[in-house]
Structure formats: structure tokens, C-alpha cells
Amino acid sequence: MAIPVETFFLKPDAQGTLQAQIQQMIAEGILSGRLRRGEKLPSSRKLAAHLGVSRITVTLAYTELQASDYLAVRDRSGYFVSENAPEPLPEPELPAAAEAVDWDMALSRQITSSVVPGRPSDWARYRYPFVYGQADPALFDHAHWRLCAIQALGQKDFTALTTDYYDQDDPELVEFILRHSLPRRGIMARPEEVLVTMGAQNALWLAAQVLLGPGRRAVMENPSYPPLKDTLAQIDCDVTAVDVDAEGLPPAALPEACNVIFTTPSHQCPTSATMPRPRREALLAAARARNALVVEDDYEFEMSFLSPPSPALKSLDGDGRVIYVGSFSKVLFPGLRLGYLVGPEPFIRQARALRANVLRHPPGHIQRTAAYFLRLGHYDAQIKRMSRLLAERRAVMQAALLDHGLTIAGSGTFGGSSFWMKAPEGVDMEQVRQHLQADSVLIESGDRFFTGAQAPRNHYRLAYSSIPSDRIAEGVARIAQAITDASA
Template sequence: MARIPVESFVLGPAQGATLQRQVQDAVTRGVLAGRMRPGDRMPSSRALARHLGLSRITVTLAYADLVANDYLVSRGRSGTFVSPNAPTPAPVPRAARPARGGVDWSRALGQRFPDPAPLARPADWRRYPYPFIYGQTDQRLFDHGNWRRCALQALGSRDFGPLSEDAYARDDPYLVEQITTRILPRRGIDARPEEVLVTMGAQNALWMAAQVLLTQRRTAVMERPCYPALREILQLGRCIAQEVAVDGGGLPPGQVPEGADVLFVTPSHHCPTGVTMPLARRRALLALAERREMLIVEDDYEFELGFVTPPLPALKSLDRTGRVIYIGSFAKSLFPGLRLGYLVAAEPVIRELRALRGLVLRHVPGHVQRTAAYFLAQGHWDAQVARMTRAFRDRRAAAQAAMDTHGLAPARANAFGGSSFWMRAPEGVRAIDLADRLRARGVLIEPADAFFSDPRPGPFYRLAYSSIASEDIPEGIARIARETARLAGSAQAVWP
């Protein structure tokens, strides 16, 4: 038996964990690594608290949890020891060094995959005072309490089956019910449970749709600019991929090339410019698809956040022939790390998609599905969307007022709302250079080069207000205007 020195305890990166959890993790890491062996004596709670600069109650509670989990054992006045029942690390043999002339991986790999488009934001973006970055959850707006209660409810014994069972290719029927009765009717979509598939977010849905609908001999058409992951998915599928440039009304139906088999489109809120496709153009696109026997994949991302004008009907709601495959997700209304979405299509399509998903990942984790189902069923999702809509409306107004003051303007009008503006730097100014200058001044913007197939740096960037408080927006916009003017070589930037 050895006494474990207090100096051997160092708390790792917090990663959002409580101090109590960090102490527990430090002990479990030591046990699992073999540095703390059964029978070894732990430092007293007072000594460890003093060493780590924590309160004694924090260490005492951490020790109590470790005793309950049989990592530690308390022996009255003798102290606290590593339990004889604590997990013991398995011996790890040292890996042999590969011999010369080993595997030639450049030939052995059967397929190469495109690198994901680089993130336009640093990992520590939250520490910047003016983060105009897109797609991240604002913790100030999220309903932590009710989400936690729904997660605990999903962990109860009543739901142990949906939580723990291998459902093979089935989805949680309770979540599917909420999607068909609470979400899809908002978009005018009437769907049966057999026409809905739960996915690991919209990107997973796009990949599965491409796998099922396309071959190397079929042609896919996407918007220009477009969601970078979609372009990479189509490249991976090795289909014939073509682009159609969007205008102020989204994708023009008359520009869709002959012979197109599948069209990928974001009509309600084009990604990334934010323009909305008019109703007449939507009808024309559906008529074109019917004449040419073309399928349409509609990505209706961020539909919940349309607040400038009343939302137009989804393509899927206008579809009378079953040609539209509809994709939605909870990434914007809840949080992107949830990785939860849904796909709505004709039953034969869903059947094939379900079989594909079953081969790859079976189903979305049961606890995730049931927690989201409770959050929807109890009305928390509706309240969450309403809260975000009010906040985003105020932030958009603050950003627009600040841009008017400093002579800035979006590159495209946005009658939808959402959470961002599509911007263009002055002639001769690259967005990536502007972003670099602004980052040094505490401001984050997102250069939009990844949205274009042309890899050369361009003038476009996305200015999002989903993660910045209203009171911080005017100063952030002012800094953007000043740096833009400096780069443009004039006292005031001129925006084409």
C-alpha cells in the first residue's frame, strides 16, 4: 500500500465540466492508467482541496461519488483508499515498429475522400467579443432546464426500452409522431409515419439521398453558391454534377440543364445568400420536374426562423406527384451538436433509405430521439423557437441600423429573416484578408469561399447574428466598416 502524493493531482481542461466532475475525472484517469492501485491511500479531502485551490466540500462530494461507484473505499478514521474492486488497466503491448517496405498506403487505400471545407472560425470563438459566426447555439437563448428535465425523463425506467434496445432500422415512434403532428404541418406537409425517416442531421440526410437517388450515369444539379458539404457529397458519389447560379429569387427553373435527374435546392432560405424563391418560381420548378421526370431534394434548413415576412409554402407541400424529398433538422432550433434531423419522401424512397441507414448506423441513438420527442410534446420546442425568433429579430434590426449608419449593405436582399446577412467586400478586397484583420480586433466574420466550387479567395462573407448579443452588434459593425475602409484604401467603403 502506498500513499498517493497530493502533487500527482492536476485538473485537466474543463470542457464545461464542474469542478467536482474534474476531481472525479482526475482520480478515474489515475486508476485506469495504473498510477493509482487498489489499496493506495488517497490524500485527505482537506489537503487535496488546498492543493487544487478548491473548497473542501467540492473534494468531499467528489470522493463520495467515487466511493459510490466503487473506485474508492472509505475506512472510517483511517482515510480514503483506492478500492480493491476498482477497474484494473489491461496490459498494453508495445506496438512493433513497421518494418521497412511496409504497406504502401497510396496504393492500398481503395478510395480517397474530399477534405471537408475548412472551418472559418477558431475553436475558441466564444472568447471573441464580436463573434458574427453562423450556426452555433447561443447558450443565453437555450432552454437548459426543460431540456435537462426531458433528458432525465427519457432516462427513466418507463423509457428503458426505447433507450436501450437495438431498434435495428426502426425510429422512435413517439418522435416520428411529433414530427408529423407538430413540425411538418407548419410547412403545409401532410405525411404518414411510413414517409418519415429520422437522420443524424441534414448532412446525413443529404448523403443518404445522394446514395439512393444517384449513380455515376445520373446528373445532379446544385445551386451556385451552395452548401459545401453537398458539393463534397456529390463528388464522393461520382455522379455528373452541374451548378446553376442563383439570382435574387433563388434558382431559376429555366436554367436547369436538360437531362438533370436530381435537383438539390434550398428554396425557402437559400444557403448561403438567404434569398427566398417566389411562389410562382416554385410552381414553375415543380412543373419542370414533372415534365422532365426529375426529382427534387428540398433542404428546408432554418425554416423556423423566418420572421420578416410570412413563410411561403414548402415545395413538398405543393408537390402532387411525390417528386420532392424533404429534409429538415433541429440544428438551428435546438443545437447542432444534437445531430438530429428528418427526411420526408414517398414510402418506396424511405424504404430504401431505411435499409441504407440500417447498414451504416442502424438508427439514431434512442435516448436522443426520446429526449427530443418529450421536448416537442411538452411544448418546449415551440417556446424555444419563439424566444429565438424574438431575439433574432432584435439582433437583425440592430445590425441593419448599424450597417446603415456606417454605409454597409447586404449583397442580396433577404425577405426571410434567419440568422445572417450575405455580404460583399468592395472591389479588390478579399474576404479572407478582411477576416484576418478583424480577428486581431476581436471580430469574427466568415469568408464564403467554401460555398463556391472556384477555390480562389473572393469578396463574399457571411455576417451572422445568432451568437452575438444585440448590445455588442453596433461596435462590431463599426469595426468591420473601419477595417473594410482601410483595406479598400478610402475613408469610407463603397459597397457594390
């Protein structure tokens, strides 16, 4: 590969002759790893013109570098970085004065992010990955996704691909959400009541930003989705974590005054509890009594392979006080970053203005590809395929858990993709997790889902969305052994 001449600059404050400066510039490029063995340098004529020096100066510099084996000449084709050039230094030198700024002072706040779970990014290389929410190559309909993406790259869709939507969304995707996704959850909405987001995480973030602030109180479930905790922690507001039970968030335990209640009624995260109908009504009544809003995270409702999903809480909402969060990532793949918010127009208008300011809009090509994939029925087909496979894996898993006497703390009556587990009191599952990882078994320890000093240490989550059925039994056996070892 030829190195573009535009990437060469002489340092304005450099010392020494021009020739020495050029030599140093190239040697530093090689030592920093920027210029690599075998890459072609610009011709001396070109580099001289670019730097504004005479050609002979460049030629002399090249010749010197050749003598020290940084560069090599190939017949008639010019100078290349020599195959014998020194190895790049392991760590390029830091700008000397990086300490001129006191970064502890310069940063206006400290942001913690538990978006990154205790899970290696190369999880797919582990033999027993009980990891949650990752794309399983065996399940994802890559071929049709590709075709839809190619269609969305076509000349006809040039505008959808390239347009700056400013604060708008792809109308085709919005229409599909209104006509197909939401009716399945019992929700009717108008286009002005929907906002496409960069995944459910982004939707929760936008809702929290628009609804919370100084003097406001948020309620979240305990345990709950860790990134929600981070999002709320970064807003100047009061946060109360309310312990969930086997039916999810108990309305009776809500504080007397609160403004926004974050809940996962259809599939509590991480316990998998489904909130029964009477409690949903009680929750809405409790919200009404407090003049509070409810943010419903309806993740994973598509994975209802054991029984049909109950309609969303939002479908019972006559007041317009429920904000609904949906996502396509669970069925498609998490790297997609595509979800949506549904709520009353004044709320959506503000969330849209904030989204425009933060990032403008989710990329047009991804919105259009998803619209095609959904409209052509591939999404529904994928749900069916996943449901069959997850049902099978779940059965294998349940049998294995029973065999080894492991305690299921929550399993979701409708399906889902994980079990919420409980080890004997006194077992620190984060330690067990680390042991298991060395044994090629990946699990999630439960502590990161809890809030408060008294967070139990003996919970864990086992997902079956990314592990083949025939590895489940052995994986569970290793987990059981590790827990036994830890209890001893």
C-alpha cells in the same frame, strides 16, 4: 485513482529478465502519460497473478522503480506513481513500423471535408462572434431540455433508451413530426414516408447516395452549402452548379437533362433568397419535364420572425418527386444531430436500409428527449424566444451595416439568422477574415460556398445568432475598418 491490473501486459517479444520487463513496462507507462502521478499501482500479489510471474519478481521491480523515483510508497497503502516521476514525453513514440504500409496506396479514395469551416472551435471566447448556426447559451432552454432528458431516462422509457431499433425510429418522435412539424410546412405524410436522421447533413448524404451514381447528373445551387458539395464530389456522378439570383435557383438555367436537383427554396444558403411562388411552380414543372427529383433542404424555416414562412416546396408536390429535409438542430443545438427525411415510400425504404447499414439508427435517448421537448411545447416556446431576440439583433445589425456603408447582398425577407454580404471588388475576404480573427472578430468568408474556378473572393456571411446585441455595433465597425484597409 487505482490503475486496473488488466491494463498491464508484458510484451510477447520483449528482451531481458522478467523483472526488467516489468520495470520497463511501468516506466514506459509513466513516460507515455498513461500512468499519472499519484495513481495507485496494483498490489504485487495481484499484478503477479495477472502476469503469471512470481510475487517476488514484481516486488523487486517495484523496489527498483521506487529507488529511481518512478514510484513511491505510502504507508500501508502500497505503491503509487511518484510525484517526482519524470514528465511524460511530449509525443509518445510512434510504432516504429508505421511506414510498413503505404497509406497513399492503401486508401481507396481521398475524402475532403469542408464541414469544418474557417472557424475556431473556441469561437465562444472571441468577443465578436458573427458565427453561424451555433447554440447561444442565452437562447437555449437548457433547463427544460434537461428535464425532458431526465424524463426520457426514466424506468418507463428504459426500452426507448436501450432498444436496438435496427432500422426503425422512435414512434413518438415520428408522430410529432407528422402531426406538428410537417403540417406547419403544409406537408401531410404517413409514418412510412418519414426517416429520422443524424441531422440535416446526414439526410442530404443519404438522399444523394440513394439517388445518384454513375451516369446520373445532380444539380446544385451556386453558391451553396459546402458540405453538400463534398457529398456530391464523393459520388461517381456528374454535378452541375447553377448560379442563383435574387429569387433563388432559376429553373430556366437548369441543364436539359438531370436526375436530382438540390435546392433551398425557402431560404437559399447562403444568400437568404426566398423563392417566390411562381418560380416554385416553374421549378416543379421543369423537374417534371426532365423526370427529375428535387431534394428540398428546408433549413431554418422556423426563424421566420419578419413574415410567416411560405409553405414548403414539398407541399406543392402532387407527383411525389420532392424529397424534404428537415432539422431540429437550428432551433435546439447543432451537437444534437437530429433531422429527418420525408419522401415517397420506395425512397424512404432505401434510405432506411442504407442508414441501417451505415449506423443502424439515431440513439433512442436523443429521439425520445426531443419528442418530449417538442410535445410539451418547449420547442415552440424556444422559437418564439429566439424570434424576438433575433429580430432585435437583426435590427441592430442592419442599422450598423447601414451606418458603415457595408453592402448587403442578400438578407432574407422573412428573417433568418444571417446577412449575405459583399465587399468591394478586389477585396479578398478570406484574408480579411484572418485579420479580423486576430482582432477578436469572427466572420465567414464567402469563397467556400462557391463552386468553379471563377469563385468570387469578395463575399462574406455575418450571422447574428450567437453575438449579443450590445457587441454588434463595435463588431461591425471593426469589419468595416478591415475592409477599408484591404481596399486601400
